[in-house]
Amino acid sequence: MNVVGKPRRRVDGRAKVTGQTRFADDFALPRMVHLKLLRSPHAHALIESLDVARAQAHPGVHLVLTGKDFPVTFGILPVTQDEYALAPEHVRYVGDPVAGVVARDEQTATEALDLIEVRYRPLEPIATPEEALAKPEPRIHAYGERGNIHRLQAFQFGDADAAIAASDHVFEDIFFYEGNTHLPIEQHACVAALDADGKLTLWSSTQVPHYVHRALARVLRMPASQIRVIATPNGGGFGGKTDICNHELVAAKAALVLGRPVKICLNREEVFYMHRGRHPVLMKFRTGVTKDGKLTGMHLQTLVDGGAYGSYGVASTFYTGALQTVTYELPRYQFEAARVFTNKPPCGPKRGHGTPQPRYGQEIQLDKIAERLDKDPAELRLAMLAKPNSLTANWLRIGSIGLEQCIKTVVERSDWKNRYRKLPQGRGLGLACGAYLCGAGLPIYWNKMPQSGVQLLLDRSGQVTLFCGATEIGQGSDDVLAAIVSEVLGIDPYEVRCVTGDTGMTPVDLGSYSSRVTLMAGNAAIQAAQKLKSMLAEAAAEDLEVAPERISFANGRVSFESHSLTFAEAVVLAEAKFGTLGAVGSYSPPRAPGKYKGAGVGPSPAYSYTACVVEAQVDPRTGWITIPKIWIAHDIGRTINPVLARGQVEGSVYMGLSEALMEEQVFRRLPPKLSRALVHKMPSLLEYKSITSLEMPEMDTVLIEDPDPNGPFGAKEVGQGPLLPVPPAVANAIYDAVGVRIDEIPITPDKVMRALEKKAKGEAPRVGPERFPDVPYPQPLIVPPAWEGGDGSEVKRHDAAAVV
Amino acid sequence: MRHAQLALSVNGEAVETSVAPYKTLLEVLREDLGLTGTKHGCELGECGACAVLIDGEPQLSCLVLALECEAREIETVEGMARGAQLHPLQAAFADLGAAQCGYCTPGILLTAKALLAREPRPTPSRIKEAISGNLCRCTGYQQIVEAIEEGARRMDDERRR
Ligand code: FES
Ligand code: FES
Numbered sequence: 001m002n003v004v005g006k007p008r009r010r011v012d013g014r015a016k017v018t019g020q021t022r023f024a025d026d027f028a029l030p031r032m033v034h035l036k037l038l039r040s041p042h043a044h045a046l047i048e049s050l051d052v053a054r055a056q057a058h059p060g061v062h063l064v065l066t067g068k069d070f071p072v073t074f075g076i077l078p079v080t081q082d083e084y085a086l087a088p089e090h091v092r093y094v095g096d097p098v099a100g101v102v103a104r105d106e107q108t109a110t111e112a113l114d115l116i117e118v119r120y121r122p123l124e125p126i127a128t129p130e131e132a133l134a135k136p137e138p139r140i141h142a143y144g145e146r147g148n149i150h151r152l153q154a155f156q157f158g159d160a161d162a163a164i165a166a167s168d169h170v171f172e173d174i175f176f177y178e179g180n181t182h183l184p185i186e187q188h189a190c191v192a193a194l195d196a197d198g199k200l201t202l203w204s205s206t207q208v209p210h211y212v213h214r215a216l217a218r219v220l221r222m223p224a225s226q227i228r229v230i231a232t233p234n235g236g237g238f239g240g241k242t243d244i245c246n247h248e249l250v251a252a253k254a255a256l257v258l259g260r261p262v263k264i265c266l267n268r269e270e271v272f273y274m275h276r277g278r279h280p281v282l283m284k285f286r287t288g289v290t291k292d293g294k295l296t297g298m299h300l301q302t303l304v305d306g307g308a309y310g311s312y313g314v315a316s317t318f319y320t321g322a323l324q325t326v327t328y329e330l331p332r333y334q335f336e337a338a339r340v341f342t343n344k345p346p347c348g349p350k351r352g353h354g355t356p357q358p359r360y361g362q363e364i365q366l367d368k369i370a371e372r373l374d375k376d377p378a379e380l381r382l383a384m385l386a387k388p389n390s391l392t393a394n395w396l397r398i399g400s401i402g403l404e405q406c407i408k409t410v411v412e413r414s415d416w417k418n419r420y421r422k423l424p425q426g427r428g429l430g431l432a433c434g435a436y437l438c439g440a441g442l443p444i445y446w447n448k449m450p451q452s453g454v455q456l457l458l459d460r461s462g463q464v465t466l467f468c469g470a471t472e473i474g475q476g477s478d479d480v481l482a483a484i485v486s487e488v489l490g491i492d493p494y495e496v497r498c499v500t501g502d503t504g505m506t507p508v509d510l511g512s513y514s515s516r517v518t519l520m521a522g523n524a525a526i527q528a529a530q531k532l533k534s535m536l537a538e539a540a541a542e543d544l545e546v547a548p549e550r551i552s553f554a555n556g557r558v559s560f561e562s563h564s565l566t567f568a569e570a571v572v573l574a575e576a577k578f579g580t581l582g583a584v585g586s587y588s589p590p591r592a593p594g595k596y597k598g599a600g601v602g603p604s605p606a607y608s609y610t611a612c613v614v615e616a617q618v619d620p621r622t623g624w625i626t627i628p629k630i631w632i633a634h635d636i637g638r639t640i641n642p643v644l645a646r647g648q649v650e651g652s653v654y655m656g657l658s659e660a661l662m663e664e665q666v667f668r669r670l671p672p673k674l675s676r677a678l679v680h681k682m683p684s685l686l687e688y689k690s691i692t693s694l695e696m697p698e699m700d701t702v703l704i705e706d707p708d709p710n711g712p713f714g715a716k717e718v719g720q721g722p723l724l725p726v727p728p729a730v731a732n733a734i735y736d737a738v739g740v741r742i743d744e745i746p747i748t749p750d751k752v753m754r755a756l757e758k759k760a761k762g763e764a765p766r767v768g769p770e771r772f773p774d775v776p777y778p779q780p781l782i783v784p785p786a787w788e789g790g791d792g793s794e795v796k797r798h799d800a801a802a803v804v
Numbered sequence: 805m806r807h808a809q810l811a812l813s814v815n816g817e818a819v820e821t822s823v824a825p826y827k828t829l830l831e832v833l834r835e836d837l838g839l840t841g842t843k844h845g846c847e848l849g850e851c852g853a854c855a856v857l858i859d860g861e862p863q864l865s866c867l868v869l870a871l872e873c874e875a876r877e878i879e880t881v882e883g884m885a886r887g888a889q890l891h892p893l894q895a896a897f898a899d900l901g902a903a904q905c906g907y908c909t910p911g912i913l914l915t916a917k918a919l920l921a922r923e924p925r926p927t928p929s930r931i932k933e934a935i936s937g938n939l940c941r942c943t944g945y946q947q948i949v950e951a952i953e954e955g956a957r958r959m960d961d962e963r964r965r
Contacts, residue, residue: 009898017894019840019909028840185843235845474942647904653944654945655941684846685850692937
């Protein structure tokens with residue numbers, strides 16, 4: 001291969017280092033006016049009246065919009081269309097937008113916000129999942145299971161409880177993973193404008209232009225064909241720009257009303273309210289193990305704090321249990337989950353979407369199992385790895401698995417055998433693994449169309465233009481696509497011009513989320529490029545008087561042995577032969593084997609795997625944690641550009657470590673004299689702690705290449721999976737260092753101190769949640785695994801016994 | 805509020821403009837002079853994305869009033885390349901993956917440039933200190949540190965030539 005696998009400057013590298021990448025807030029159009037949103041100061045309230053007269057009269061104000069202007073709801077998932085662009089009567093979190101002011105500049109718009117008079121009737125805010133379970137009233141939403149329970153899910157893949165009861169050892173552990181937010185350095189921004197022909201264009205820092213396109217059509221009640229959404233390169237996404245944003249809808253509406261460009265850029269505080277970040281999850285694992293260290297069954301229960309709206313929550317909730325089966329052999333599995341509404345900014349998908357939380361619990365529990373069984377945690381895992389080309393208990397089809405090599409690599413490079421459990425007091429090593437999707441098997445709205453499309457245009461100059469809906473969020477999707485096309489056509493990747501993330505110009509790709517772009521858009525790109533390649537080969541073969549199969553493409557030349565044409569010459573011949581040259585490619589994932597209701601979340605064309613060893617130093621007097629080094633090996637299938645792939649791994653390590661040690665999106669109630677509102681504790685970059693260059697450890701990164709037949713050139717994802725093992729590996733390293741278990745995230749020095757104090761007193765040296773509340777999970781859906789005679793469908797309860 | 809006349813020197817060019825007196829240097833650069841290479845992530849002095857050089861020193865342009873910059877030399881990312889040729893730091897950042905989304909990049913490039921002006925061959929830990937006020941959410945910093953080291957090497961080579 002000439003391009004794939006070679007370290008290279010990314011195709012958009014120059015733009016990024018010269019400041020020429022145009023982010024949404026960099027757009028300025030003639031006659032542009034500015035939008036600001038008025039947000040609720042109450043966590044939960046009804047709007048009794050809203051008077052905009054004074055704001056409207058303020059000099060420089062062009063327009064004031066309120067809930068009345070937006071009668072239609074929206075939501076990213078078809079089943080949860082529960083948001084309004086501006087809340088008409090019910091506000092559900094501090095920060096819920098209620099009005100928008102458009103003025104000649106931001107300053108004027110901000111002044112006018114103060115002139116809007118809103119009378120609220122406060123309702124009791126629901127602060128926590130426990131409260132949501134206990135208090136069905138006041139109800140945050142009229143829909144859902146009942147009271148403030150948004151969603152309940154329960155599945156039984158084989159009788160896990162019976163298997164656990166019959167096991168040599170049973171482990172029961174409760175873990176908590178605190179919520180945290182994406183914190184992209186770029187604040188969300190957009191510009192909406194009417195084109196010369198009266199159609200609407202929205203430039204937005206979104207990861208999902210296609211979904212924004214659909215939502216705009218719905219909310220504005222306009223034909224989608226009249227709307228164009230252009231995703232500007234995102235200044236970081238991490239899942240924080242995968243939802244439809246209120247401000248996008250309001251700016252678009254304002255541009256339609258005013259007939260002039262409207263811009264908004266959220267301030268940092270507002271970005272914390274937009275959120276859609278990591279769900280706080282409380283989880284209970286009951287796991288059965290044989291005396292030689294094989295899993296017999298697992299029963300996982302999760303309680304998911306959804307915040308005020310649905311967002312991706314139904315999917316997130318499935319993901320708190322869907323991928324527990326793909327790393328280790330697990331013959332029986334029961335999974336129950338509940339998502340509740342609370343009066344806080346809505347949670348959604350953040351890097352790893354719903355899976356880092358249970359991964360934290362599972363990998364710490366394995367550490368405890370290894371200790372009890374007196375086994376090395378690496379050996380324990382190596383002996384129970386899931387098999388390649390196998391089916392899991394919950395009917396996921398696994399392809400390639402490079403996890404064995406990942407574990408062996410980090411074990412060897414960290415000198416684990418000589419150092420684990422052998423370092424001086426205060427210093428320790430911890431190991432953990434993880435797995436992630438390469439794109440979700442199903443689109444979020446039901447349809448039979450491809451999930452990704454690529455179109456290529458060949459100009460007679462030899463220029464190749466690639467069109468694809470994929471969105472460049474910094475991860476390097478343009479570079480991946482250019483690399484793949486140039487590999488097939490034997491040209492330089494910098495010869496490919498990428499036009500991406502533009503619903504007016506590019507074929508649909510569902511967006512940059514769930515680690516889907518390399519695999520899905522990459523496969524579509526290969527298909528399109530191969531069509532062009534065969535046309536070029538046919539034309540060149542005629543000229544060189546050989547059979548087309550004997551033509552090769554490399555280094556910008558189209559050749560047969562020593563006879564060759566330049567790529568551009570071949571294009572000219574092909575255009576003369578076939579007419580204007582273009583081709584399309586598309587990708588639809590293989591059908592998943594699971595057929596039960598709920599089987600749609602979890603399947604993926606391929607799974608990536610990661611193993612990680614963390615070294616920790618803990619000061620027993622202060623609880624202070626330093627992380628000197630992290631070893632990580634990621635099973636990427638095939639590396640497209642090692643420079644970027646390494647960056648994705650290291651960025652994931654950084655984010656996982658930052659979550660493990662300090663990040664938390666938490667809230668507090670103001671005292672009664674200050675309204676009792678439930679407010680964000682720290683909506684600023686200074687107070688919301690994240691790791692800086694100073695705390696970042698040395699990283700030893702290895703990419704393991706075990707090509708997957710479903711990946712383009714065998715490639716799998718790299719943007720999210722490597723985050724997963726980091727937090728549990730940190731917890732396990734702290735245990736090795738000072739013998740305390742911190743069963744919750746973030747692991748802060750005060751928690752370490754508390755656990756050390758308990759240890760000194762002879763109590764269980766553990767800090768973490770003590771109990772799991774009673775959750776009214778429904779009767780589980782019974783889905784027998786393949787080895788118990790199942791066919792992927794659910795069976796009715798009374799047939800269950802007959803199947804085994 | 806009345807606009808004020810302002811004479812600045814930006815990237816070696818004298819510019820005159822009239823701006824609202826409350827505007828920060830960040831706002832004037834981006835909104836009045838169209839130099840959108842300088843970014844912002846907070847406008848509160850917390851992220852470092854808006855760093856520019858004022859008389860060679862890295863400063864957070866969101867915390868500086870434009871009016872305070874009269875007669876001072878301002879350098880932004882737009883001023884780094886020589887003609888079409890990238891500054892060695894820029895080239896190293898592009899080659900070594902130090903810019904993922906690229907949003908923190910301009911601020912870090914200028915901070916690094918100021919560091920290298922004082923210390924031509926800093927150690928990794930000096931580099932980490934120098935950029936500790938610049939938040940990057942994408943890279944995990946390691947490739948940034950390596951790119952600054954590489955940029956320093958390339959600048960050294962240039963000097964020797
Ligand atoms: S914009 Fe964040 S420090 Fe200036
Ligand atoms: S490269 Fe994205 S914030 Fe640094």
